[in-house]
Amino acid sequence: MDEQVLRSLIKWPNVPDCYGWLALDRRGQWRMVDEYAQQHHLPGKPIDHAALNEFISRNYANDTAGRYFFQNGPQRVFITLAATPWVVRIIPSESSVQMMTQCHNQMTPSGALSDEQGNIYIVGSTQQTVFQDTENQQFAVKEMPAVALLHDHDLDHFSELATLREAACSFVGSWTWSGQLLPLDPIHSDELSQRFGYIQHPAPL
Template structure:
């Protein structure tokens, strides 16, 4: 969280929250959802401005209710999630492959899930900012178990790591990550938000 953002919260603690104007799509892109897009249920325009994208990712956080938001100075801009709070990529590094989110933070995986559409979700721990205290405007950065949708460009790469078995509506099995076999289990996409404690469409 930027220091200037934290200072603005102390100076202007009661700025109204904003809902419906910012979204995270399935490819990890931030989208601006204007009134026309909201009224017509459109995904909104991808934000191309590099500095704004970086500002959003540095100030991305969640509250105790599982709602994710962008702290824009003193204003909290709640984010509509197309899938999950994190979109994960498999990235090569000097230490081997890593899982990185849209915020360029590393996820340490513990398992994966597959849904009825063939999407893969990674479960694991990630450092994230969590809003703790309404009175003191306090954020805590801590390791937190969460879930991220694997970017569709990386599905083929994931399949090379997986050993699969057929399930009723999806598939399960295991996958190899740095020499360790991790579980891969089926899930229905509608179960994700409730099971993992996040809100896809925050409301006032």
């Protein structure tokens, strides 16, 4: 969380929250959802400005209710999630392979899930910023459990790591990461948000 954002939040603590104007799509892109897009149920326009994307990523946080938001100075902009709060890519390097979220945080996987549409979700932990003290406007940065949609461009790479067999509505099996054999279990997409405690369409409490 940027220091200037924290200072502005303390200085102006009662700025109204914003809902519906910012979204995270299935490819980890931030999207601006203007009034026309909201009225016509459109996904909105991807934000192409590199500095703005970085600003959103640095100030991406969640509250204890499971709502994710962008702390834009003193204003909290709650984010509509197309799938999960995190989208990960498999990033190869010279010596290893990493999983990185849309906020450029490394994710440590402990398993994976496959849904009825063939999507793969990585289960593990990543560093997150949590708003936990409403009285003092305080955030904490923690390594926390997380679920992340695997970017569709990396599905082929994942399949090379996995041993699969068909189940009733999806796939089960195992996959290898950093020398460890990890489980791949089935899940229905409707179960994700409740199981992992996040809200796809935030609204005022």
